[in-house]
Amino acid sequence: MKTLRPIVLNLVTWTLVLLIAFPLLWMIITSLKPQSELFRIPPTWIPESITFEHYWRLLSETPFLRYFRNSVVLAVSTTVFVVILGTLGAYSLVRFTYRGRETMAMLVLFTYLLPSVVLIIPLYLMIASLGLSNSLFGLILAHTTFALPYALWLLRSFMEGIPEDLENAALVDGASRMGAFKDVIFPQLLPGIISTALFTFILSWNEYLYALVLVNSESVTPLTTGVMSMLISAFNIEWSLLMAASVMMSLPLIVVFAFLQSYLTSGFGAGGVKG
Amino acid sequence: MANVTFRNVRKSFGEFVALEELDLHINEGEFVALLGPSGCGKSTTLRMLAGLEFPTSGEIMIGDRVVNDLAPGKRDIAMVFQSYALYPHMSVGENIGYPLKKRGIKGRERDDAVQKAAELLQLDALLDRKPKQLSGGQQQRVALGRALVRDPQVFLLDEPLSNLDAKLRSYMRAELIELHRRLGKTMVYVTHDQLEAMTMASRIAVMHGGRVQQFDTPDAIYNRPANRFVAGFIGTPPMNQVEGTVEGGHFITGGHKVPIDRSAYADALRDGPVVLGVRPEAITIGKGEGLPATVRLAENTGHETIVTLELPDRTRISARVEAARRLDVGHSVALTFDPDAIHLFEASATGARLNLDAKSASVVSMRSK
Ligand SMILES: Nc1ncnc2c1ncn2[C@@H]1O[C@H](COP(=O)(O)OP(=O)(O)OP(=O)(O)O)[C@@H](O)[C@H]1O
Ligand SMILES: [Mg+2]
Numbered sequence: 001m002k003t004l005r006p007i008v009l010n011l012v013t014w015t016l017v018l019l020i021a022f023p024l025l026w027m028i029i030t031s032l033k034p035q036s037e038l039f040r041i042p043p044t045w046i047p048e049s050i051t052f053e054h055y056w057r058l059l060s061e062t063p064f065l066r067y068f069r070n071s072v073v074l075a076v077s078t079t080v081f082v083v084i085l086g087t088l089g090a091y092s093l094v095r096f097t098y099r100g101r102e103t104m105a106m107l108v109l110f111t112y113l114l115p116s117v118v119l120i121i122p123l124y125l126m127i128a129s130l131g132l133s134n135s136l137f138g139l140i141l142a143h144t145t146f147a148l149p150y151a152l153w154l155l156r157s158f159m160e161g162i163p164e165d166l167e168n169a170a171l172v173d174g175a176s177r178m179g180a181f182k183d184v185i186f187p188q189l190l191p192g193i194i195s196t197a198l199f200t201f202i203l204s205w206n207e208y209l210y211a212l213v214l215v216n217s218e219s220v221t222p223l224t225t226g227v228m229s230m231l232i233s234a235f236n237i238e239w240s241l242l243m244a245a246s247v248m249m250s251l252p253l254i255v256v257f258a259f260l261q262s263y264l265t266s267g268f269g270a271g272g273v274k275g
Numbered sequence: 276m277a278n279v280t281f282r283n284v285r286k287s288f289g290e291f292v293a294l295e296e297l298d299l300h301i302n303e304g305e306f307v308a309l310l311g312p313s314g315c316g317k318s319t320t321l322r323m324l325a326g327l328e329f330p331t332s333g334e335i336m337i338g339d340r341v342v343n344d345l346a347p348g349k350r351d352i353a354m355v356f357q358s359y360a361l362y363p364h365m366s367v368g369e370n371i372g373y374p375l376k377k378r379g380i381k382g383r384e385r386d387d388a389v390q391k392a393a394e395l396l397q398l399d400a401l402l403d404r405k406p407k408q409l410s411g412g413q414q415q416r417v418a419l420g421r422a423l424v425r426d427p428q429v430f431l432l433d434e435p436l437s438n439l440d441a442k443l444r445s446y447m448r449a450e451l452i453e454l455h456r457r458l459g460k461t462m463v464y465v466t467h468d469q470l471e472a473m474t475m476a477s478r479i480a481v482m483h484g485g486r487v488q489q490f491d492t493p494d495a496i497y498n499r500p501a502n503r504f505v506a507g508f509i510g511t512p513p514m515n516q517v518e519g520t521v522e523g524g525h526f527i528t529g530g531h532k533v534p535i536d537r538s539a540y541a542d543a544l545r546d547g548p549v550v551l552g553v554r555p556e557a558i559t560i561g562k563g564e565g566l567p568a569t570v571r572l573a574e575n576t577g578h579e580t581i582v583t584l585e586l587p588d589r590t591r592i593s594a595r596v597e598a599a600r601r602l603d604v605g606h607s608v609a610l611t612f613d614p615d616a617i618h619l620f621e622a623s624a625t626g627a628r629l630n631l632d633a634k635s636a637s638v639v640s641m642r643s644k
Binding site for chain 2 (some may be wrong): 163165166168169170171172173174175176179183184186188
């Protein structure tokens with residue numbers, strides 16, 4: 001009985017892991033199979049020969065790299081905007097008292113509760129009237145509007161966890177408000193900022209609907225819509241190219257995660273949690 | 276010059292009035308305790324002095340400067356927070372050095388000052404630790420070190436010992452007294468622990484209901500409480516209060532006469548309702564002559580016994596007797612009060628002392644304005 005328990009537990013865990021990881025694995029395997037092996041029945045689990053031709057075709061014959069660059073600019077800019085605005089907003093909501101503060105916080109969250117489909121037409125009109133339609137900057141603004149509410153609330157709860165006296169102590173010790181923020185609040189808030197940045201980056205990187213509606217010129221199309229329109233047509237789906245594209249689209253997220261993971265675990269000492 | 280003055284200071288949070296009218300003058304080099312029950316506005320007073328909270332009206336001065344609009348960092352004060360407020364991501368050394376860093380003191384000079392403060396507080400072996408790796412007492416000393424590393428005009432301490440265990444607290448109490456003696460700086464010390472206030476402060480401001488009830492030496496606070504609140508707040512157990520009337524120069528309660536020292540009152544002793552105050556140690560429990568009472572409870576603490584007695588009008592009072600004394604619960608006894616240790620107060624809600632001297636009287640007259 002004693003020895004059986006861990007075995008069963010392990011079995012269950014690994015089954016779950018395999019179930020979750022299977023599509024990912026299949027995606028990678030498919031992207032490495034030669035065209036001839038793709039639709040073979042029964043499917044081959046381990047490709048008979050490995051080829052990088054799909055990756056090569058994607059990079060040399062399609063605008064994949066341009067889409068990729070657009071997506072990076074889009075997600076990074078959105079993240080920077082959201083983190084800066086969210087941090088300032090959360091600071092204001094937590095540290096100052098003014099009329100309508102709670103109402104404002106609730107209203108901001110309310111927009112988050114509405115489905116994007118409802119918001120997208122007014123948003124499109126606004127962006128168009130600003131002369132920003134079909135530009136990457138317009139899309140960045142749109143992404144900022146839908147990531148900001150949640151980021152604000154996330155950062156707000158992190159900010160609420162920082163004792164006010166910490167900042168007061170810095171003020172008494174001679175720091176300016178900005179100085180106190182930089183020396184004391186920011187290091188304490190770092191875990192919150194990282195979570196928010198991660199969340200925003202993923203949201204923006206994977207976003208499809210806004211990109212589809214707000215942008216239609218090739219030069220500013222991000223990966224999500226770009227890859228879709230390029231490889232999926234009514235008559236044909238370029239499966240191997242699509243899988244190769246999917247693998248490469250996942251890479252930045254995996255890299256960002258891996259980087260921040262190590263930061264989240266090792267770097268928290270610098271963030272003030274018991275080190 | 277670093278005396279501290281609160282002049283007509285009022286503080287409200289929206290509708291809620293935390294401090295009605297605060298007048299305090301603290302002399303240079305004095306160790307003043309702000310003492311009062313929870314929520315009486317002690318922290319608010321200290322935070323206004325630090326510049327972390329702004330008075331709704333009135334004036335706050337440090338030295339000759341009105342500091343109402345001065346940023347905390349420009350007031351030349353150092354503060355120890357109740358929560359210590361140590362910067363978690365900085366080492367002990369960085370914590371202590373932070374106020375110097377913010378004032379542009381660098382390199383050797385800063386290191387030396389940090390080292391000196393750390394040695395004073397026996398923290399020199401811990402300089403590289405993070406606050407989380409310290410015990411409560413050590414954290415408290417770091418908070419003190421951060422205040423001591425500079426040479427401010429005024430030290431503000433908000434219940435700095437409240438998180439410590441009893442032993443460490445009495446040790447730190449002695450340390451703080453010694454520190455104050457050595458530095459000779461003005462210190463304002465917030466506490467709700469009367470033992471701390473009585474043992475450390477040169478003067479105590481007893482606060483209640485958003486007002487200063489009495490501002491005087493520990494001796495005067497204990498022996499000449501200015502009103503019923505102070506009488507009922509200071510002492511463990513506090514002063515007993517018995518309602519009665521003055522008739523022809525005697526105190527009468529429940530038909531019994533209690534002798535008082537009339538010479539102490541001059542013409543303040545008029546006929547009418549009053550409240551008599553007497554400390555537990557000024558009560559003698561005997562048989563025969565005296566105020567009749569019933570023993571309700573006898574608590575032996577080892578070196579003394581605190582007896583709870585009930586008067587015929589159901590008022591409960593406590594008396595302090597030697598530990599060896601056996602008193603049976605339910606027995607009737609007769610009480611006599613030491614006439615020199617009797618205090619008389621007005622029967623009104625504020626209950627001012629009948630024979631206030633001029634200094635305390637000014638506080639009371641300001642209150643009744
Ligand atoms: N920011 C605030 N907003 C509203 N009310 C407040 C605020 N700060 C303090 N108060 C109120 O003012 C009163 C005085 O508070 P203060 O913190 O000065 O009490 P205190 O004497 O320090 O009590 P304690 O011994 O519990 O620390 C309390 O009733 C408190 O609820
Ligand atoms: Mg307090």
